[in-house]
Amino acid sequence: MYKSIIVGTGPAGLTAAIYLARANLNPLVIEGPQPGGQLTTTTEIENFPGFTDGIMGPELMDNMRKQAERFGAQFTTGWVKSVELGERPYKLYLEGKSEPLVTDTLIISTGATAKYLGIPGEQDNIGRGVSTCATCDGFFFRGKEIVVVGGGDSALEEAGFLTRFASKVTLVHRRSELRGSKIMQERVRDNVKVAWALDRTPLEVVSGENGVGGLKVLNNVTGQEEILPASGVFVAIGHHPNTAFLGGQITTDANGYIVTTPGTSETNIPGVFACGDVQDTRYRQAITAAGSGCMAAMDAEKYIESLEHSAVIM
Ligand code: NAP
Numbered sequence: 001m002y003k004s005i006i007v008g009t010g011p012a013g014l015t016a017a018i019y020l021a022r023a024n025l026n027p028l029v030i031e032g033p034q035p036g037g038q039l040t041t042t043t044e045i046e047n048f049p050g051f052t053d054g055i056m057g058p059e060l061m062d063n064m065r066k067q068a069e070r071f072g073a074q075f076t077t078g079w080v081k082s083v084e085l086g087e088r089p090y091k092l093y094l095e096g097k098s099e100p101l102v103t104d105t106l107i108i109s110t111g112a113t114a115k116y117l118g119i120p121g122e123q124d125n126i127g128r129g130v131s132t133c134a135t136c137d138g139f140f141f142r143g144k145e146i147v148v149v150g151g152g153d154s155a156l157e158e159a160g161f162l163t164r165f166a167s168k169v170t171l172v173h174r175r176s177e178l179r180g181s182k183i184m185q186e187r188v189r190d191n192v193k194v195a196w197a198l199d200r201t202p203l204e205v206v207s208g209e210n211g212v213g214g215l216k217v218l219n220n221v222t223g224q225e226e227i228l229p230a231s232g233v234f235v236a237i238g239h240h241p242n243t244a245f246l247g248g249q250i251t252t253d254a255n256g257y258i259v260t261t262p263g264t265s266e267t268n269i270p271g272v273f274a275c276g277d278v279q280d281t282r283y284r285q286a287i288t289a290a291g292s293g294c295m296a297a298m299d300a301e302k303y304i305e306s307l308e309h310s311a312v313i314m
Contacts, residue, residue, distance in 0.1 A: 001089055002028045004300050005103040007080055008242075010037025011286045012276025013109035014064035015293030016300070020107075021071035023301050028101065029068065030092070031077045036061030037111050037276075039286055046139060048286055060286075085249045085269050104307060105271045105300040108250070108258060109293060110242040112277040112284070117149065117235055121205030129212025130205055130233050134158035135285065138165050141232045147172055147215045149202055150236035156184040158236045163193040170195045170228055172202060172217060197228060205233050241278050250274070257281050265296035271307075273299050 004020050004027040006013045013029060020027040039045065039057035046054040055063075069075070078094035083106075091100035114132035116122055122130055131137040134148075138161060146166040148159045151173035159171045171188070176199050178185055188194050200217035206227055207213055214229040241256045251259045251268040258267055258274040265273040275292035277284050 002026070002101065002103040003304050004028075004105045004107065005030065005092060005101060006107040006109060007092070008032065008037065008109035008111055008276065008278070009035050009061070009065065009075075010109060010111050010276055010289060011039065011061070011064065012111070012278075012289040012293035012296070013037075013107065014061065014068055015290040016107050016109060016275060016297040017068035017073040017293075018064065018071060019294055019297030020300060021068055021073040023297070024072070025301065025304065027073050027107075028103075029073050029075045030080060030094075030101075031075055032079060032110070035077075036065070045136065045286065047135070080245050082245060082247055083249065085246075085272060088271055090272065105273070105303055107265075107293075107296045107300055108243075108246070108267075108272065108274045108278055109276040109289075109296070110245075110278050111289075112239040112241040112257070112280075114235070114239050115237050117202050117237065119202055119204050121207060122233075122235070125205050125207065125212050125233070128210075129208075129231055130235065132235050134161045134234055134236075137232070137234075138162045141165050143167050144231040145229060146170070146232040146234060147197075147228050147230040148234045148236055149173075149215070150238070151175060151178040151180060151198075152236070152238060153180040153184050154238065155236035156180040156188050158234055159194055160184075160188050160191060162232075162234065163191055166193065166232070168193055168195060170197050170230065172197045172200050172215065172228065174201050174220070175199065200226070200228075239277070239284075243278060253281070255281070265292060265299045271300075271303050 003025045006029045009031045017029045044054045081095045082093045084091040089102045142165045145168045147170045149172045199220040204216040214227045258279040273296040275296035276289035
């Protein structure tokens with residue numbers, strides 16, 4: 001039996017692992033199909049404090065993993081297919097294993113996955129002009145034309161943010177009405193660098209000489225296909241949190257994000273904590289995920305201490 005199991009190895013899970021291992025609690029960390037999380041799909045990270053010249057996403061995650069291992073965190077690869085959180089100790093069932101892993105505390109840091117359009121040319125051009133993170137990659141498009149796809153607050157926010165770098169940002173949305181909030185819409189409408197391509201359905205990411213050359217869309221009004229020239233295509237059509245394996249045992253919001261007690265990493269189940277993007281609908285940054293991983297480890301440590309204390313008293 002483990003004192004603590006961490007599911008997920010993005011910056012949140014690995015930071016939790018560093019803290020718990022350093023507190024001699026020998027956590028077991030379960031690595032899923034994308035070890036290192038979303039950052040392993042980005043290139044250079046320039047805004048993680050402490051790296052004056054930036055650091056490549058995979059290298060940062062590899063460093064965090066090694067740091068956790070140095071203090072004694074154990075790692076195992078597996079896909080958690082279900083959990084039993086009805087009573088402590090909690091049980092986790094891994095795909096292909098009959099015996100569950102058993103633990104006193106559980107830290108859920110399984111992240112959220114950006115949705116993609118699923119159109120031709122999209123996956124081939126990830127890291128070559130297709131991105132789902134303006135904060136991460138906007139800087140690489142200085143003076144260039146960009147297309148942002150989506151009509152929600154994320155797309156509006158990303159479009160506004162990207163005008164800091166791009167010469168022009170075209171917002172592509174499949175309907176004539178945006179989904180995003182009025183205030184965000186007004187802000188973007190006032191921005192002279194933003195052009196609108198409403199009522200356009202994305203069909204294909206078109207390759208150019210060095211990566212992306214544009215986005216082919218269907219004009220839903222005229223029925224004609226058009227190519228919007230762009231060096232970057234930012235897909236901002238939402239994320240989905242990776243919480244299906246919890247089988248509804250943890251309280252989530254309407255979109256499936258885990259609800260934590262404000263200012264803590266506590267979920268509705270004592271001893272089960274959540275950190276990183278799986279519970280964050282607002283910031284979604286590597287550094288905020290790492291910070292919340294630290295919170296989860298400290299909350300778990302306190303909880304384990306309280307269990308040991310009550311065992312002594314009994
Ligand atoms: P969202 O509100 O679900 O919007 C997703 C957008 O992408 C919609 O406009 C949708 O079109 C479009 N879309 C979805 N699938 C598509 C596809 N296959 N092809 C083309 N377009 C597609 O997601 P979000 O913008 O990420 O926002 C999620 C939540 O976070 C919201 O509650 C939002 O308010 C919040 N948020 C808040 C802020 C802020 O306050 N600063 C910033 C970002 C996000 P349809 O409209 O046609 O469905």
